[in-house]
Each structure stands twice: as C-alpha cells, then as structure tokens.
Amino acid sequence: MKIENITLRGFQGFNDKLTIQIHPRMTLIYAANSFGKTSICEGIEWLLYGTTSRVEQAEYMSEYKGSYRNVHTPDNEPTFVEAVFKDGGSLFTFRGELTEQDPFKRFVDGIENDNWPIVGDLSKMPKPFVLQHALKYLLLVTPNERFQGFARLLGFDELEAVLGNIISLCTKPEARIPPPVRNFRMAVDVIEKRLMTQPSLTAVQKAYKRGSPHLDKTYDLILQESRLRVLPGTPDAGLLPRLLKIREEAVGKVFQGRIILERYSDEERRRIGQNETHLLGLVTEELIKEYTGLIGLSTLQHILEQMRLFELGLKLLEGTKPACPLCGQVITPTLLDHLHQQHDSLQNQGARTTALEEQRKRIAGLLNDLGSSLKSVQELHLSRISPLIRIKQSLDQLKAILLPKHEVHFTSIQQAILRLEEKKENIVQAYDRVATALNKVQISINASQEDATLLKVLGEALSHYVSEARLYIREVDLHVQPISDADQILRHELDALAGTQDISVLIDLLEQWRDIKKKLEIEEILEGLKDLRKAAEQYVGEKMRQAVAGNLSSEVMEWYEQIRTTGDPNVHFGGFDMERTQSGEVKARRIQVKATSYGKDLISAVSSLSESKLNALGLCLCIASNLKSETPFEFLVIDDPIQSLDTEHEAQCVEVIRKLVEKGKQVLLLTHNGRWVEQVRSGCRSFNGIYYEITSYNQAGPHIKEVAWEGWRQRLGEIDAILKDPAANSVRIQQAEEEVRLVMSVLTTEIYHKIKDVRKDAAKLNSDTVRKMLIECGVGDELVDKVTQSFATTDDAHHASVDYSAHRQRIHIYYNSAWKLVAFMKSL
Amino acid sequence: MPASGSPSRIQQYLEELAATVKNPVHRRLLKAHQGDNPIHEMETELGRILNEVVERSED
Numbered sequence: 084m085k086i087e088n089i090t091l092r093g094f095q096g097f098n099d100k101l102t103i104q105i106h107p108r109m110t111l112i113y114a115a116n117s118f119g120k121t122s123i124c125e126g127i128e129w130l131l132y133g134t135t136s137r138v139e140q141a142e143y144m145s146e147y148k149g150s151y152r153n154v155h156t157p158d159n160e161p162t163f164v165e166a167v168f169k170d171g172g173s174l175f176t177f178r179g180e181l182t183e184q185d186p187f188k189r190f191v192d193g194i195e196n197d198n199w200p201i202v203g204d205l206s207k208m209p210k211p212f213v214l215q216h217a218l219k220y221l222l223l224v225t226p227n228e229r230f231q232g233f234a235r236l237l238g239f240d241e242l243e244a245v246l247g248n249i250i251s252l253c254t255k256p257e258a259r260i261p262p263p264v265r266n267f268r269m270a271v272d273v274i275e276k277r278l279m280t281q282p283s284l285t286a287v288q289k290a291y292k293r294g295s296p297h298l299d300k301t302y303d304l305i306l307q308e309s310r311l312r313v314l315p316g317t318p319d320a321g322l323l324p325r326l327l328k329i330r331e332e333a334v335g336k337v338f339q340g341r342i343i344l345e346r347y348s349d350e351e352r353r354r355i356g357q358n359e360t361h362l363l364g365l366v367t368e369e370l371i372k373e374y375t376g377l378i379g380l381s382t383l384q385h386i387l388e389q390m391r392l393f394e395l396g397l398k399l400l401e402g403t404k405p406a407c408p409l410c411g412q413v414i415t416p417t418l419l420d421h422l423h424q425q426h427d428s429l430q431n432q433g434a435r436t437t438a439l440e441e442q443r444k445r446i447a448g449l450l451n452d453l454g455s456s457l458k459s460v461q462e463l464h465l466s467r468i469s470p471l472i473r474i475k476q477s478l479d480q481l482k483a484i485l486l487p488k489h490e491v492h493f494t495s496i497q498q499a500i501l502r503l504e505e506k507k508e509n510i511v512q513a514y515d516r517v518a519t520a521l522n523k524v525q526i527s528i529n530a531s532q533e534d535a536t537l538l539k540v541l542g543e544a545l546s547h548y549v550s551e552a553r554l555y556i557r558e559v560d561l562h563v564q565p566i567s568d569a570d571q572i573l574r575h576e577l578d579a580l581a582g583t584q585d586i587s588v589l590i591d592l593l594e595q596w597r598d599i600k601k602k603l604e605i606e607e608i609l610e611g612l613k614d615l616r617k618a619a620e621q622y623v624g625e626k627m628r629q630a631v632a633g634n635l636s637s638e639v640m641e642w643y644e645q646i647r648t649t650g651d652p653n654v655h656f657g658g659f660d661m662e663r664t665q666s667g668e669v670k671a672r673r674i675q676v677k678a679t680s681y682g683k684d685l686i687s688a689v690s691s692l693s694e695s696k697l698n699a700l701g702l703c704l705c706i707a708s709n710l711k712s713e714t715p716f717e718f719l720v721i722d723d724p725i726q727s728l729d730t731e732h733e734a735q736c737v738e739v740i741r742k743l744v745e746k747g748k749q750v751l752l753l754t755h756n757g758r759w760v761e762q763v764r765s766g767c768r769s770f771n772g773i774y775y776e777i778t779s780y781n782q783a784g785p786h787i788k789e790v791a792w793e794g795w796r797q798r799l800g801e802i803d804a805i806l807k808d809p810a811a812n813s814v815r816i817q818q819a820e821e822e823v824r825l826v827m828s829v830l831t832t833e834i835y836h837k838i839k840d841v842r843k844d845a846a847k848l849n850s851d852t853v854r855k856m857l858i859e860c861g862v863g864d865e866l867v868d869k870v871t872q873s874f875a876t877t878d879d880a881h882h883a884s885v886d887y888s889a890h891r892q893r894i895h896i897y898y899n900s901a902w903k904l905v906a907f908m909k910s911l
Numbered sequence: 912m913p914a915s916g917s918p919s920r921i922q923q924y925l926e927e928l929a930a931t932v933k934n935p936v937h938r939r940l941l942k943a944h945q946g947d948n949p950i951h952e953m954e955t956e957l958g959r960i961l962n963e964v965v966e967r968s969e970d
Binding site: 251601608619 | 920921924925927928931932934936937940941944949950953954957958960961962964965967
C-alpha cells in the first residue's frame with residue numbers, strides 16, 4: 084500500500100488541520116530544524132502503530148506523557164492523523180484519534196475499528212521508517228540491546244522472548260523452589276554440614292562430595308564406618324539400632340530428654356478448623372428456639388398421664404354395661420361422647436409431647452457430642468506442648484550445657500516455656516468456662532428448667548474458646564523453629580560431651596539416606612538447568628547466525644557499497660555474525676558487526692568505524708530489512724538520513740534514495756539540509772516528485788508550500804546538454820527523453836493554470852490528459868499532436884515498451900516542440 | 912517480559928529446541944512454556960518436578 088495523502092490536526096507540532104499530498108514515487112520535504120518535519124514522520128508512525136518509537140524507546144516514558152497532543156489545540160477539537168492509502172486499485176482512509184478516554188482510536192473509512200485491515204501482524208514487520216535514532220538502537224548499544232534490536236528487525240522477537248523466559252527460569256532457580264522442597268533441602272544440608280566437620284569420617288566426606296554418581300560407594304563407606312563402632316559381627320540391618328543404643332547410653336549419662344515442640348500437621352489443622360466451624364455455628368437462634376421450646380414439656384407430661392388414664396377408662400367400658408365399673412354411675416351416650424372427645428384432645432396433645440421428647444433427646448445428644456469433640460481438641464492442644472513443659476524441671480541442667488556458648492537458644496527455650504504456659508493457662512480457663520456453661524445447659528434440660536440465657540452464655544464461652552485456641556496455635560507456631568534449632572544445638576553439645584559426634588552423624592546418614600539421595604537428585608536437576616540454558620542459547624544463537632550472517636549481511640552490504648566512497652580510507656563494514664566462545668560455540672546474545680581495515684579483520688565495526696560510516700551502516704540496515712521482509716507497506720519514510728554523513732557520503736546517499744524509488748518504494752524523504760536538498764532534487768529529477776518547503780512555523784503549526792521539483796528551463800537546459808554531448812550513451816539519451824515528457828507535463832499544467840486557474844498535478848498526466856488540457860486551452864492541433872507524440876514511447880505508468888530504444892534525432896524534434904509550447908505559454 | 916504473540920511460531924521454536932535436549936526434565940519444562948505467563952508456568956512445573964522427588968515413596 085502507498086500513501087495518497089496525510090492530514091494532521093492537533094498532533095505534535097501541527098495545530099491547524101493540514102493535508103499533505105504524497106507523490107506515488109517520491110516526496111521531498113525540506114524544513115529547518117524544529118519546523119515540524121519530525122511531526123510528519125511520527126504522525127504516520129503513530130497512525131499505524133498507536134505509538135512512536137521515540138516514546139517506546141524512551142528511558143523515562145513519563146517524560147513523553149501527553150506529548151502527542153498539540154498544546155494549542157482547543158479542548159473541544161480532537162487530535163487526529165488521517166491518511167488515505169492506496170492498495171491496488173482501492174483507497175482506504177485510516178484515521179487515528181486521540182481522546183481523553185482512549186489514548187488511540189482507529190477509524191477505517193469513518194467506521195471505528197479495533198485493528199487496521201492489514202494482513203499480518205504489524206508488530207512483527209519492520210516499520211517502514213528510517214529514523215534518526217535507528218543507528219543508536221541497533222549499533223551503539225549494549226550487546227544485549229543490540230541482540231534485541233536485531234531480533235526485532237529480523238522478526239525473531241518471539242524467539243528472543245522465549246530465550247529470555249528460559250534464562251529467567253535457569254538463573255538462580257533456588258529462589259523459585261517451593262517452600263516444602265526448600266525446607267527439605269535445608270534439613271539435609273544440616274546433615275551434610277555435620278558430616279563435613281567430622282575428622283574421623285573423611286573417606287565418607289570425599290565420596291559424598293563426588294555427588295550422585297558415587298552414591299553406592301558413599302553408602303558402603305557409611306556402613307564400613309558404622310561397623311567399626313559396633314560389636315564385630317553385627318549384621319548390616321542391626322547397625323542403626325546398635326548405633327542408636329550406643330549413643331543413647333552415652334548421651335543419657337550427660338542429659339536425658341529432648342527439647343521438642345512439633346508443628347501442627349496439615350491434618351491436625353484441618354481437624355481444628357472443622358471443630359472451630361462447628362463450635363462457632365452451634366448456638367444459633369434456631370437452637371435457642373428449640374431449647375426454650377422444651378419449657379412446656381413438664382406440663383405436657385401431666386397431660387400424658389391423663390391421656391393414659393382416659394385410655395384405661397375407655398378400655399374398661401368396652402364390653403360392659405354403660406356404667407362406670409368403679410362407682411357404678413350410668414354412662415349415658417352423651418357422657419360417653421364427651422369422654423371420647425376428651426380422650427381425642429389429650430391424644431393430640433400427647434403427640435406434641437412425643438415430638439418435644441425427641442427434640443430434647445436431639446439437643447442433649449448435640450451437647451454430649453460437643454463435650455466429646457471439645458475434649459478431644461483440648462487434649463490435642465495440651466499434648467502439643469507437654470514435652471517442652473516437662474523440660475522446665477531440667478532447665479538448670481540445660482543451662483549448664485548450653486551456656487555461655489548458646490545463650491540465645493537457651494533464652495528461646497525459656498521464653499517458649501513461659502509464653503506457652505501463659506497460653507495454656509488461657510486455653511484451660513476458656514475450656515473450663517465452656518465445660519461449666521455446657522454442664523448448666525445439660526442440667527437445665529434434665530430438670531426441665533430451660534433458660535435461654537444459659538445457652539447464650541454457652542455460645543459466648545465457645546466463641547472465647549475458639550479465640551484463645553487460635554492465639555495458642557499462633558504461639559506454638561512462633562516457637563517451633565527456635566525450639567527445633569535449640570534441639571539441634573543440644574544434640575550437638577550432648578554428642579560433644581558424650582563423645583558421640585561421629586556416631587550421631589552416622590545415625591543421621593543411615594536414617595536419612597533416602598532423603599539424602601533425593602536431595603542430591605534435586606541438586607542435579609537444579610544444576611542441570613545450566614545445560615538447558617546453554618542448549619537454548621545455542622539454538623537461538625544458531626538461528627540468529629543463519630539470519631544475520633547470510634542474507635542480511637549480503638543485503639546490507641549491497642546498500643553499504645552504494646554509500647561508500649572511493650576516497651574513503653579502506654576501513655569498512657564487513658558483515659554480521661555471532662560472536663563465538665574460544666571453543667567455537669555461538670554466543671547467543673552477541674551480534675558481531677564485523678569490519679575490515681585494508682583487507683584485515685578488525686575486532687568490531689562498532690569500535691573501529693567512524694561515526695559517519697556507522698550511521699551509513701544503520702541506514703543500510705534499516706533499508707535492507709524493509710526490502711527483505713514481507714510487508715504490506717510499499718512506502719518508506721526517511722527522516723534526515725545524512726545527519727552525520729560527510730559531504731561525499733551525502734552524494735552517495737542520493738543514489739541510495741534513487742535506487743529505492745527505482746525498486747518500487749514510494750519514498751517520503753525529509754531533511755533539514757538545504758545543500759543536500761538540491762542534490763536530491765537534481766539526482767531524483769526524473770521521478771518528477773513533489774517537493775515541499777516548510778517556510779515558517781507559528782502557533783498554528785508549520786506553513787508548508789509546494790515548490791516545483793525543478794523548473795522547465797532547467798529541464799530543457801539538461802536536455803539540450805545531453806543532445807549536444809557526443810559521449811552521451813543510450814541511458815543518458817533515455818533520461819533526456821524522460822525529461823522531455825516531464826517538461827511537456829509541467830508546461831501543460833502551467834498553461835492550464837494560467838487559463839483555467841486550476842492547478843493540476845503534472846506527475847499524473849498522460850498523453851490523453853495532456854491532449855485534452857491543451858485543446859481546452861486553445862493550443863493548435865498541430866502542436867498538440869507533436870506534444871503528445873512525446874508520450875508515445877511509454878505507457879501511462881511511464882514504462883518503456885519492450886522494443887524501445889533511445890533516439891537522439893527523435894528527441895531533438897520533441898525538444899523543439901517543447902520550445903513551441905513555451906512560446907505559446909509566454910504569449911498568454 | 913514474557914513472550915506473547917503467535918503461539919504456533921513459539922511452539923515451533925520450543926519443539927525444535929526440545930529436539931536438541933535429551934534430559935526429560937528439560938523437555939517437561941519446555942513443554943510447560945505456554946499461556947500468558949510462560950515463566951510462571953515453567954517455574955510451577957519445576958516446583959512440581961522437585962516436589963515429586965521429595966514426595967516419592969518408593970525408592
């Protein structure tokens with residue numbers, strides 16, 4: 084796709100709306116610095132990408148916040164950039180709009196769209212821009228940044244990101260190990276450290292240090308050392324029990340007991356959690372209602388007795404005369420009906436009593452279960468700290484063993500005992516409070532003296548208990564590690580005092596052998612991540628090498644050759660490669676920019692080439708990557724490419740621009756260098772492009788005016804010079820013929836403008852349009868025929884036919900016709 | 912920053928890379944490289960692999 088025109092409004096330096104027509108082949112914009120030139124480039128970039136590379140690559144993005152909007156644009160006016168693109172025969176209007184709510188809104192032909200209708204992923208294609216800072220971000224950067232820049236340029240940014248992810252995983256993986264694995268390693272580390280400090284176990288130490296492959300040998304040595312310390316003939320299976328006994332006996336003479344405070348297991352925590360939920364949810368409004376509902380039960384008991392009496396009486400009446408069997412009173416039918424009604428009524432009330440009885444049983448059962456589960460949880464809590472509390476009686480002895488060397492650990496033990504006893508006291512009191520309240524509720528039920536207050540007191544006691552239990556657990560958790568550390572220290576001190584250090588280490592090795600093997604396996608996995616990183620780096624490095632050392636190098640070199648001058652010192656860019664290690668392996672993130680000096684290799688182009696050559700190289704790199712890649716963009720925006728080039732290279736750069744256009748690129752070239760503009764205008768004259776000058780700048784934005792690329796006089800002068808030059812070859816003569824057509828088009832537009840006051844684009848004229856315009860302007864038929872004949876050797880796209888050949892005499896005739904047209908124009 | 916973009920192209924890179932490594936742990940880690948946060952996925956897989964070693968009962 085090519086650009087037809089671009090409109091900017093409220094964007095960067097452009098306050099007022101301004102539309103710039105873009106020539107299908109070449110547009111040149113000249114402006115002094117700060118006249119809005121870069122705003123045009125960045126406007127197109129922002130339109131396509133919603134951002135600009137200057138902002139993206141900024142070290143501090145905040146500095147660029149709000150920089151897209153022109154500060155003078157009225158609040159009610161939007162900031163937008165709009166461009167008409169031509170793709171094949173179709174025109175599309177892309178509009179990017181900046182709003183307060185949305186930093187970038189896209190519209191295609193006036194309809195809001197989430198994406199531009201462009202095939203492929205824009206972020207994966209080279210941007211069609213050659214910008215001033217390209218050099219900086221490709222060459223004069225750290226090796227890692229250069230690698231990232233090239234990866235982006237070559238469409239390998241995903242590959243680079245994958246490598247980054249793998250490196251991130253493989254670098255210091257210890258930080259990412261899950262806590263259970265970390266604790267597991269630490270526990271085995273302690274055994275390892277103790278082993279390494281035992282002078283009598285050097286053989287085991289040496290074997291152990293050799294790692295996983297020597298595990299069997301290490302284990303044999305452990306058994307061998309163990310055998311030396313027990314009765315001869317002890318079987319291998321009996322070594323560990325025997326060592327344990329020897330140690331126990333020896334240490335027992337110094338101190339008996341251990342300092343233990345076990346952490347609540349996950350299963351225990353789950354059970355406690357369930358119990359808490361049960362306790363806190365027990366005393367509900369519903370239970371209180373059910374409980375107080377039992378109050379009527381004693382009255383109903385009396386009714387039950389009455390009902391049973393009625394049942395008995397009615398049974399006695401069956402099969403007898405209608406008279407009372409006790410007093411003989413005659414039972415009239417009316418009286419009998421009354422008795423039956425009474426009985427039915429009592430039966431109904433009896434059913435209610437049975438339901439209440441069931442309710443009472445259920446509540447009583449609930450309270451009994453509560454008592455049992457509470458008791459069980461309370462035992463769990465108290466048993467947790469009882470081994471530690473028992474040590475309290477031996478504190479003096481512990482003090483003598485641990486002080487002064489291990490005062491910290493002794494203090495930890497003291498504090499743990501003190502605090503845990505306090506918490507124990509609290510939880511015991513809370514438990515007693517629950518038990519008392521529970522008992523009162525149970526008694527009230529048995530005595531049919533239900534009282535809602537009792538149940539509420541029970542609820543409060545349960546809540547208090549749960550709260551104390553949580554504090555208790557937290558306190559236990561706080562002391563588990565310090566007590567475990569103190570226990571380890573105590574064991575070591577006891578072993579030292581009892582002379583069982585080596586036996587203790589052997590016991591640990593035998594007891595923990597499976598864990599030790601697992602730990603070594605873990606180490607092997609973690610160590611092996613270096614190999615994964617290396618494999619990833621080699622893979623990516625090789626991919627990059629293939630890309631940079633192959634086509635990219637030759638394509639960049641081709642453009643670089645265009646820019647290099649013959650008078651240069653012979654110190655030049657020599658292609659790209661990947662740096663290698665001494666053993667020849669590719670370094671993944673090191674792009675090597677090679678250079679040669681009079682045929683000899685230099686270490687690096689970056690440190691050897693002049694700034695001018697490096698700048699030229701950066702320019703070539705951008706151009707090559709744009710031409711190399713599959714991209715929907717047929718245009719290239721080039722912003723001040725000669726900034727640090729010397730005069731000779733500037734001239735060469737014109738040739739590069741020319742070649743780009745000839746290769747089919749639509750070039751939009753912007754520069755601040757007036758001298759170079761003249762070179763470009765002269766060197767690219769045959770494209771007959773559009774030339775703009777930004778002549779001033781004020782609050783409204785830049786003032787831009789179109790200037791003829793080159794006047795008809797200069798063009799006719801050039802034709803005359805070629806025709807008079809006997810050495811002019813066919814290429815030069817062809818160039819003269821192209822110039823003739825351009826002169827005819829320019830003169831036609833000038834005449835049309837004078838007569839019709841309408842400015843037409845000379846670049847868009849062909850034989851038919853020229854004929855029509857000249858006839859409209861009253862030019863005679865004979866001259867019109869002669870003028871339009873000059874278009875005969877090319878088609879409308881200015882392509883020569885297959886059998887075309889430059890012809891000096893024919894061009895001379897055209898040249899004379901052009902002067903006749905000049906004469907007509909001057910007569911107006 | 913984590914890789915995002917064309918899953919098929921990333922997948923192709925990972926498969927090519929996996930073909931160059933022999934260690935089954937490394938292959939598992941490369942296979943875990945997926946989703947919006949591939950580093951996290953690979954770290955989780957590494958944690959899983961290490962946990963499997965710790966919790967393995969038969970030995």
